[in-house]
Every structure is written in structure tokens, then in C-alpha cells.
Amino acid sequence: MxxxxxxxRVLFGEVGARAVGLMAGTKEGLAQAARAFKTxxxxxxxxKVEAQSQxxxxxxxxxxxxxxxxxxxxxxxxxxxxxxxMELHGLAVREAGKEGLKGEAARKRAADLVxxxxxxxxxxxxxxxxxxxxQRPLGPAASKISQFTKxxxxxx
Numbered sequence: 001m002x003x004x005x006x007x008x009r010v011l012f013g014e015v016g017a018r019a020v021g022l023m024a025g026t027k028e029g030l031a032q033a034a035r036a037f038k039t040x041x042x043x044x045x046x047x048k049v050e051a052q053s054q055x056x057x058x059x060x061x062x063x064x065x066x067x068x069x070x071x072x073x074x075x076x077x078x079x080x081x082x083x084x085x086m087e088l089h090g091l092a093v094r095e096a097g098k099e100g101l102k103g104e105a106a107r108k109r110a111a112d113l114v115x116x117x118x119x120x121x122x123x124x125x126x127x128x129x130x131x132x133x134x135q136r137p138l139g140p141a142a143s144k145i146s147q148f149t150k151x152x153x154x155x156x
Contacts, residue, residue: 013097014090017110025085029078037074040066044080044126044135080129087128089114091121 032043057065092113096106113121130136138146 014093017089017093018086021086021089021114022082024089025082026078028085029081032081033074033078036077037070040070040073042073042077044077044130076133076135079133080135083129083132084125088117088121088125091124092117095121 036042056062089110092110093106095113096109099109101109117125127136137143
């Protein structure tokens with residue numbers, strides 16, 4: 001995971017690449033959202049909905065009751081895909097610039113990095129998608145609050 005204290009900046013040269021990534025991510029995200037709505041399963045192991053695989057109520061009634069959960073999962077898949085592609089395109093342009101490339105050479109290198117991202121770029125893109133959909137793991141203080149509320153619910 002990317003360090004939380006790392007400053008998030010978007011360089012001016014990345015804006016166009018991020019817009020292209022947003023469009024590519026929208027197309028990818030719509031396909032993932034449709035799949036998530038059909039199956040109820042996210043493509044990422046990180047999701048807002050706990051225990052999606054449990055189907056306490058079977059049949060048509062259960063399927064109808066699970067529609068809001070499926071919609072939330074589908075929405076998250078759309079926005080995570082958009083954010084991942086946007087970040088990946090921006091990181092590719094940033095890396096090409098760090099390598100000192102300009103003009104056509106920089107565009108070719110950025111395209112190559114988008115097609116074949118490094119592990120670090122993929123990790124950052126995945127993390128950014130989770131960040132924008134509020135699915136990053138909680139920090140120490142928030143984790144304690146969450147654990148406390150869970151204990152209170154169990155005791156009720």
C-alpha cells in the first residue's frame with residue numbers, strides 16, 4: 001500500500017493523460033459494473049459490503065432484497081475502474097518525464113507503461129481506486145472505533 005503521508009500531486013502534464021485514462025476507465029468500469037451487478041461479486045477483494053456471499057434469504061425474495069447491495073457493488077466497480085485507469089495513465093506520463101523523455105519518445109514510453117505497468121504502478125492504481133471509493137483500510141484510531149462499535153452491536 002502507498003504511504004498515507006505521501007503527498008498526492010497531479011502534475012500539469014498529467015492532466016490530459018488522466019482525462020484519457022478516465023474515458024478508458026469508464027468503458028472498463030461499465031463492463032465491470034454490469035458483471036458485478038449480475039454476480040454480486042466485486043473484482044477486488046476490498047468492498048464496502050461484508051459477507052456478500054451469504055444468502056440468508058433464498059429465492060426471488062432474497063434476490064430482490066439484495067438489489068441495493070448489488071447496485072452499490074456495481075457503482076464501486078465503475079468508480080474504482082475509472083480511478084485506476086486515470087491514475088495509471090497519470091503515473092505513466094510522470095514516469096516518462098522522470099526518465100527525461102520529451103515529445104514522441106515520452107508519448108511512446110507512457111503508452112508502453114500503460115500497456116505494461118510496473119508492479120508499483122499497479123499497486124498505486126489499485127490503492128487510488130480504493131481511496132476514491134472509501135475502501136482503504138482504516139487507520140489505527142478509526143480501527144479502534146470500528147472494533148468498539150462492533151462489540152457494542154454484538155452485546156445488544
